[in-house]
Amino acid sequence: YYDFGTDDAIINKNLLYRHKQVREEVQNWFVYHIGTQRRCLILIDLLWAEAARLQDLPPDDLKAAADAKINSGKKNRIRIEQEHFLLNSSISYLRAKRLSNYLKHSEYKKYFWSKGLSKKKLEKLDKEWTEKLLARYN
Incomplete structure (x- = not known):
């Protein structure tokens, strides 16, 4: 939610607009190159798996991705x-697996x-993240 009467809100609105422009340009490029599209999807999946393994992401994001x-x-x-x-x-069947x-x-x-990801561990991580965030603002 943005209060459009403040300077911060105007900056945020401009950032959202620029992000939308970049996203549209990338989407157009992404759609026309099928081989690149496949490899980018694979790279995104691998990066997400690595972030999940290292628990670098918030538990809510991990839950949403796992769902x-x-x-x-x-x-x-x-x-x-x-x-x-x-x-x-x-020949490299094991590497693919x-x-x-x-x-x-x-x-x-x-x-x-x-x-x-364990659902119980995600719940525990969610509580820890919530406590850390609340401690930061208290």
């Missing part, structure tokens, strides 16, 4: 395997021994 990956996680893992086989030989398995860091765990 989205309930439906898209398998598709993303297949995409990275297909791209790996397209660019490399089929390792890369696709790495994406599981940003998904919910299916079993307690598997890679991924």
Whole structure:
């Protein structure tokens, strides 16, 4: 929510407008280059998995991503395997599996021994983040 009567609000409004312009330009470029699009999606998935593994993101963002990956996680893992086989030989099957398995860091765990995010741990992290934020403002 912005109070459009203040200078900060005008600056924020200008930043939002510039962000929208950049986003539209990137989207146009992104749509027309299919190979680049696939590789960018893979890179985004890998970066998100690394951020989830290191817990660099707020727990709410991790939860939202894990919820989205309930439906898209398998598709993303297949995409990275297909791209790996397209660019490399089929000899490196284990490397493709390792890369696709790495994406599981940003998904919910299916079993307690598997890679991924634990719902209980996310709740605990959420409480810790909330306490840190409240302590900063109190």
